[in-house]
Every structure is written in structure tokens, then in C-alpha cells.
Amino acid sequence: MPHRLISPRTASPKELDALVHVLDGADIIIHRSEGTITHWSIGCENMYGWTREEAVGEKVYELLETQFPEPADTIHAQLKSHGFWQGEIIDRHKSGHLIHVATRCVLVNLTDGDLAVIQTNSDVSALRRAQEAVNAREAHLSSILDTVPDAMVVIDDSGMVLSFSKAAEKLFGMSSEQICGRNVSNLMPNPYRDSHDGYIDHYLKTGEKRIIGYGRVVTGKRADGSHFPMELHVGEATANGERIFTGFVRDLTSKVRIEEDLRQSQKMEAVGQLTGGIAHDFNNLLTVISGNLEMIEDKLPQGQLRGLLKEAQDAAADGAKLTGQLLAFGRRQPLSPKPADLGQLVSGFSDLLRRTLGENIKLSTVIAGAGLNVLVDSSQLQNAILNIALNARDAMPRGGSLTTEISRVHLDADYAKMYPEVRSGNFVLISMTDTGAGMSEEVQKRAIEPFFTTKDVGAGTGLGLSMVYGFVKQSGGHLQLYSETGRGSTIRIYLPAIGSSGSQEVQQGPEPVESPLPQGDELVLVVEDDPRVRRVAVARLSSMGYSVLEADSGRRAMEVLRADDKIALLFTDIVMPGGMTGDELAREARNLRPDMSVLFTSGYSEPGLTETDGIIGSQWLRKPYTARELASKVRELLDER
Structure with a gap:
């Protein structure tokens, strides 16, 4: 808003004396245009510690060691052109401590032709300290919410999202701007989505809790439509008379997958033991059957019965092969390593x-x-x-x-x-x-x-x-x-692997000391749909000094690339869900940023099985890769830029 001009009023020294006398308890300073103090109220004595006798005749901004929010010349120019200036300054008390002051200066014409400034001050130090404390607490809370791995979602009693943490943005694949103001049921698949508002209404009417106050495993829905298991803890609070609910969400995808792998391993172990035992016993039966068939064969004359006997012997041999395969699965076959x-x-x-x-x-x-x-x-x-x-x-x-x-x-x-x-x-x-x-x-x-x-x-x-x-x-x-x-x-x-002595080289103790891994400080984007593998890659690159962004799909990766032009290297898996493969992502990324380095990874053995040949200057890293292999490939690509 433009400054309104105030024409300087004319006042005599007696009028200024009367003004200070009437408002002596207020914080008023009157000084000449060059800064010499002519009037100093009792309020200023209390505020600054200087008595009237000590202050009058001194240069105001030298006495108070004033710190301005902008150059003093600019303020003086505005005062002369507009007739007033107001803002926040910092003065020093006689004892040495700083005082935050909200001040307003008005220009006055004196009857002798000189100019004076009437300055009214208010001590806002306490308010400033309170604001700084609030800002510090907000920054502290923000840093916690941005760092904690669990996602946080705050909703009101109608189900509308009020707050969406950084971890929630990563987990659900959407920004806070996309979800705040919308119903939290958009983060849920059916049947939870259609029933959610009913849960809240039921609780508000009856007080009966279903999730509030304890954890529960439910299903979430990402922006790309994919579903994932999550652990949800909900707390309730009242803010400004309004009831709010805070949900902390933990992604259980990795945990569930590890548990499934472990259950599968245990199942295969149990099935293997059962299968091996059955095959072993069945082999004994086949031994009896085939042995008796051989003895019968020796006593039979040539003819049709010998043909039937031969078929039975062939079937017994096939049975022996089958049990051999079962023993192999059950890890009970005889090996000669x-x-x-x-x-x-x-x-x-x-x-x-x-x-x-x-x-x-x-x-x-x-x-x-x-x-x-x-x-x-x-x-x-x-x-x-x-x-x-x-x-x-x-x-x-x-x-x-x-x-x-x-x-x-x-x-x-x-x-x-x-x-x-x-x-x-x-x-x-x-x-x-x-x-x-x-x-x-x-x-x-x-x-x-x-x-x-x-x-x-x-x-x-x-x-x-x-x-x-x-x-x-x-x-x-x-x-x-x-x-x-x-x-x-x-x-x-x-x-x-075994060494020349024939002993196995499987690591049992600490890894041998090797040369330090190549380091760097560039920005790397990691794209991997498996959260376990992605976390390992991010942790490794971060430990090497790189700044790391991450995405769980090609579409999300393109959003990150468009938002940050400092990304130096794209490290992407080849096969990913979501409609965009790694090689398609690399092509779009190169169209957007032709100078970007590209490193592919996959569980497949041969790069030729993918469509990555057209990505000039890209390289390939086969899973599983070690930290040293990753460090060397990344450094090699970045050094070639």
C-alpha cells in the first residue's frame, strides 16, 4: 500500500514543551533533524536508563546506538519526502542490553525555520522474544516431523486433511497441496474409503473407539493407485475449541515382505523335510518292488508276461528317478562335492x-x-x-x-x-x-x-x-x-567361493580393510519400487557424501526431475510398476536434461535384454551390487560429465 504524505506542521518550542509535559509518561523523544535531542520524556528515562539531563544535547542515534532495518539515508529521505517514517529498530539500553522498539517519527517545522522530529517509541522486546520462541518451537517441530520416518496426517472431525508431513508426501506419493482440504478417505482403498466418515460420525455420537489410542494394521492407497499395508496410530486433541485427530502411519511393506520370505523359507524347509522323508521310504519300497521283479524275470519263460514285466520294471525305474528328484528338493540326496x-x-x-x-x-x-x-x-x-x-x-x-x-x-x-x-x-x-x-x-x-x-x-x-x-x-x-x-x-x-586351499570364503568375521570408497557431493535421484532396496541405495549414497532424492516409480521420478534442475545422476531400476519402465524414464529424463548421467540396475543378467541401448553414455549395474561397485560406477559416470 502506498505511503500517505503528511505535511509537516509548524510548532514553537513552547508547544513542544507542553506536548512532552502532557505526555511525559509516554516514550517520546524530540530531536533536531541532525539528531540532537531537545526533549526526553520520563517514559524514555524508564525505557532507556538515561536521565533527561544525560540525554538532552546528545545525538539520539549515537546515544542509543540505533540499528535500522534499512540504510539511515533512505529513512531520512523518506522522512523528508513523506513527512513521517515508521518501523522497527533496535536500540541499546544504558546498561548495554538491546531493546526492540516499534517507532514512529513525524517531521515538524519549528518557528525558527529549523526542522524537528517527534519520535514515539514502544518497547516490543517481550513480543519479539515470544515470537522467536514460537518460531524456534515451530522450527524444532518441523525438523522432527520432516525427519521422523513415520508419516503424519492431521484431520478435523469432518475428515478433512489439515496437515500432511514430508514423510507422508513420500509415502503416499502426493504433495500436501494435493491432499490438504480434501477428505482423508482419498488415502484409502475401498471398502475403508466409503466407510471412513461413518466411523468418525459413530465415534462423535457414541464415544466408541475403533482406532483412536492404539495401533492397527490397515491398507493405504498411493497416488498411483497402488495399495500397501500400513500401521496406523491415531491420537485425539482439541485445538481452538475444535476436535482434531492426528494419525501416525508406518509403511509395513518391507516388514510384510520379509515376513513372507521367512514364512516361505520355513514352509519350504518343512515341505523339504516331509518330502525327503517320504521319498526315502518310497525308495525302500521301490527297491523291494524292482528286486522282486528282477527275480521273477529270471524265472519267466519268453512270452507276453515278460513284456508286462518289462513295463513294470520301467515304471519302477521312473519312480526311482522321481524319488531322486524329491530327495534333491529335500536336500537328502547323496552329494560328492x-x-x-x-x-x-x-x-x-x-x-x-x-x-x-x-x-x-x-x-x-x-x-x-x-x-x-x-x-x-x-x-x-x-x-x-x-x-x-x-x-x-x-x-x-x-x-x-x-x-x-x-x-x-x-x-x-x-x-x-x-x-x-x-x-x-x-x-x-x-x-x-x-x-x-x-x-x-x-x-x-x-x-x-x-x-x-x-x-x-x-x-x-x-x-x-x-x-x-x-x-x-x-x-x-x-x-x-x-x-x-x-x-x-x-x-x-x-x-x-573357495580359495586355492579349498576352504570356503564365506565371510564369518569383519570384512577386510579396503581403500576408501570414492566420494562425491552431487545430487543423485534414486528410482526403485522395492522400498528395502531403495532404502539401502539411498543410505549407501548418502554415506558417500552425495545428496539423494528418491522416487518409487517413473512417474514420480519425472515430477522430482522437473522440480529440481540440480540432479546430476539418475540411478534407476529397469522393471518397475506404474506404467513407466526405467529405460522409458531415462529417455524422458534425457529429453528434459541432456547432460544428466544415467545408471541402470536390474536383477536381469544382460543389458541387451532391455531397451537401454539407445541411452548414450549410460551404464549398467547388476543386482545385487556392493557399495564399492555402486560408488565406482557413480563416480565414473559423474567424472565423465
Whole structure:
């Protein structure tokens, strides 16, 4: 609003004396235009500690050591042009402490032709301290809410969202501006959404609580429509006479997934023990059956009965093979482990695989590095590889490619925390990736269960992957399955590496001291739909000195990229839900920021199976990756910019 001009009034010294006399208790200073004090009220004596005799004749702004909110020349110019000036200044008391003062200065013409300034002051120090205390408390509370991992949502008694914390924005994938003023039921899927307002009305009418005061596991809905399990704690308070409810939300996605993995592992352990015991006993029965059939065969003359007997013997042999597979799953098959170089073993086995797969499937074998020694039953390992290859062939009826890659990897403590059954240490990895039809999430969960198969009746027993799983676990290793419908599958076998002495290198104590990891201070955007993997990546990069932003989908990542032009590197998973894959995200990001570095990651073995070839200058990091591998790749890409 523009300043209103006040024409300076004319006053005599007697009139100014009378003014101060009448308002002597007020905080009034009258001084000449150059600052010499002519009148000093009793109120000013009380406010500043200087007596009238000490103050009169002194330069006001020198005496009080005044601090202005803007240059003094600017204030004097405004005073002369407008006739007044008002604002907040800081003066110093005679004892030395500072006083915050709200002041108003009015220009007056004296009868002798000089100018004077009437300055009225109010001590607002207490108000300023109170405001600073409130600001400090608000900043403290804001820092807590921005830092605490639990999301916070505040609603009124009609269900409208009043406050939405930073953690809530990340968890639900929407900003506070998008949800504040809307009903909190927008964060819930049905049937909770339609029933929510009824819960509040019921509580307000009856006082009967359903959630308030204790925790409850419910289902939340993100902005992209995906659902997730969450733990909800609700508290009640009254603010300005209005009832409000504060909800603290904890994402249980990782916890539920770990519990599911643990339950699956325990289930497979129990099924394995049961299956192995049954197979063992059944083998005894088959031994009796086949032995008696052999003895009968010796006593039978040539003829039709010998043909029937031969069919019975073949059926008993098939039964023995079946029990052998069951024993493999139950980890009760006899193994003869010996030191072997997996690079040589798999290479020598490639010709057999090529003949088995046929001409319409391209077979590739990649051996990375040396030191690929493990203690393993070579024949059983070849049998496991053959089973995986046969499954891949069946998944590619019109042809495709199968890539086998052997490399030495280190699984660190971060990786082991995500998978309860995995030990950290040095392993040799056999990774087999096909370009077949892939598996749905439901099929993946049951893929290693005995007798589970997606093939037609009579086309398979459902024991192939079960046998592989049992063999790998019996050999002290770990098996992982990555798959997406329409994008193929990757089976990864981790076997404990051994040194030249034949001893296993699985880590039991502290990791050996290595050179410091490459560091940096650039801004990195991590895009990963698995919250466990995303948290590990963010923590690792932060520990290396980088500033890190995160997103759980490609769409959310693009919002972050548009909002911040300082992002130097995009670190993204390839396969993600939400309608945008990692390579599609990278292309849009490069269109927006051509100079941005791009680092891809995935559980698939071969970058060629994705569409990342068109992203110039991008690099690839295969899961699971160590902190050192991540640090080196990120630093290498950023140094090339």
C-alpha cells in the first residue's frame, strides 16, 4: 500500500514543551533533524536508563546506538519526502542490553525555520522474544516431523486433511497441496474409503473407539493407485475449541515382505523335510518292488508276461528317478562335492545345452574374471543347469535367447539383511537369463514348490526348480528368481567361493580393510519400487557424501526431475510398476536434461535384454551390487560429465 504524505506542521518550542509535559509518561523523544535531542520524556528515562539531563544535547542515534532495518539515508529521505517514517529498530539500553522498539517519527517545522522530529517509541522486546520462541518451537517441530520416518496426517472431525508431513508426501506419493482440504478417505482403498466418515460420525455420537489410542494394521492407497499395508496410530486433541485427530502411519511393506520370505523359507524347509522323508521310504519300497521283479524275470519263460514285466520294471525305474528328484528338493540326496572351476565346467557343458535347446534358441555364455572355484557335485550342478535350460526352452516356444553368465560376487551385510536365509561373503554366481514369457508374481511365489507347474497335464512334474533349489541349499548356496510377465526370467545360483586351499570364503568375521570408497557431493535421484532396496541405495549414497532424492516409480521420478534442475545422476531400476519402465524414464529424463548421467540396475543378467541401448553414455549395474561397485560406477559416470 502506498505511503500517505503528511505535511509537516509548524510548532514553537513552547508547544513542544507542553506536548512532552502532557505526555511525559509516554516514550517520546524530540530531536533536531541532525539528531540532537531537545526533549526526553520520563517514559524514555524508564525505557532507556538515561536521565533527561544525560540525554538532552546528545545525538539520539549515537546515544542509543540505533540499528535500522534499512540504510539511515533512505529513512531520512523518506522522512523528508513523506513527512513521517515508521518501523522497527533496535536500540541499546544504558546498561548495554538491546531493546526492540516499534517507532514512529513525524517531521515538524519549528518557528525558527529549523526542522524537528517527534519520535514515539514502544518497547516490543517481550513480543519479539515470544515470537522467536514460537518460531524456534515451530522450527524444532518441523525438523522432527520432516525427519521422523513415520508419516503424519492431521484431520478435523469432518475428515478433512489439515496437515500432511514430508514423510507422508513420500509415502503416499502426493504433495500436501494435493491432499490438504480434501477428505482423508482419498488415502484409502475401498471398502475403508466409503466407510471412513461413518466411523468418525459413530465415534462423535457414541464415544466408541475403533482406532483412536492404539495401533492397527490397515491398507493405504498411493497416488498411483497402488495399495500397501500400513500401521496406523491415531491420537485425539482439541485445538481452538475444535476436535482434531492426528494419525501416525508406518509403511509395513518391507516388514510384510520379509515376513513372507521367512514364512516361505520355513514352509519350504518343512515341505523339504516331509518330502525327503517320504521319498526315502518310497525308495525302500521301490527297491523291494524292482528286486522282486528282477527275480521273477529270471524265472519267466519268453512270452507276453515278460513284456508286462518289462513295463513294470520301467515304471519302477521312473519312480526311482522321481524319488531322486524329491530327495534333491529335500536336500537328502547323496552329494560328492569336489573343487571345480565353474567357468570351465559350464563351458564344457555348453555343447550339450546347445543340442538340447535346438536351433531356434541362441545360447550365449559369458565368463567374467577368474577365481571361479567352488566345492560342488559337478554332475548334480550340470543336472540343475539342464533343468533351468529346459524350463527356459519351454518358455520360448517361438525361439529366443538364453544367456549364462558366471562371475565372482560379494554379498555384503546390507544384502544379507534383506534376505534372512542369505549369508554375507564371497560367492560364484551362475546367472541364466531367458527372453521367454516370464512369470507373474503369483507364479514366482510358488515356482520352487514341489509338483507346482504351469505346464499342461503330462508335460512336466513340477520338480525341476524344486530339485535345483534343494541342491543349491544343500551345497550351502542361495537361489534367486527374477521375472516379469513378457520380459523373461533370470535364475541366479550363488555357490560359496573357495580359495586355492579349498576352504570356503564365506565371510564369518569383519570384512577386510579396503581403500576408501570414492566420494562425491552431487545430487543423485534414486528410482526403485522395492522400498528395502531403495532404502539401502539411498543410505549407501548418502554415506558417500552425495545428496539423494528418491522416487518409487517413473512417474514420480519425472515430477522430482522437473522440480529440481540440480540432479546430476539418475540411478534407476529397469522393471518397475506404474506404467513407466526405467529405460522409458531415462529417455524422458534425457529429453528434459541432456547432460544428466544415467545408471541402470536390474536383477536381469544382460543389458541387451532391455531397451537401454539407445541411452548414450549410460551404464549398467547388476543386482545385487556392493557399495564399492555402486560408488565406482557413480563416480565414473559423474567424472565423465
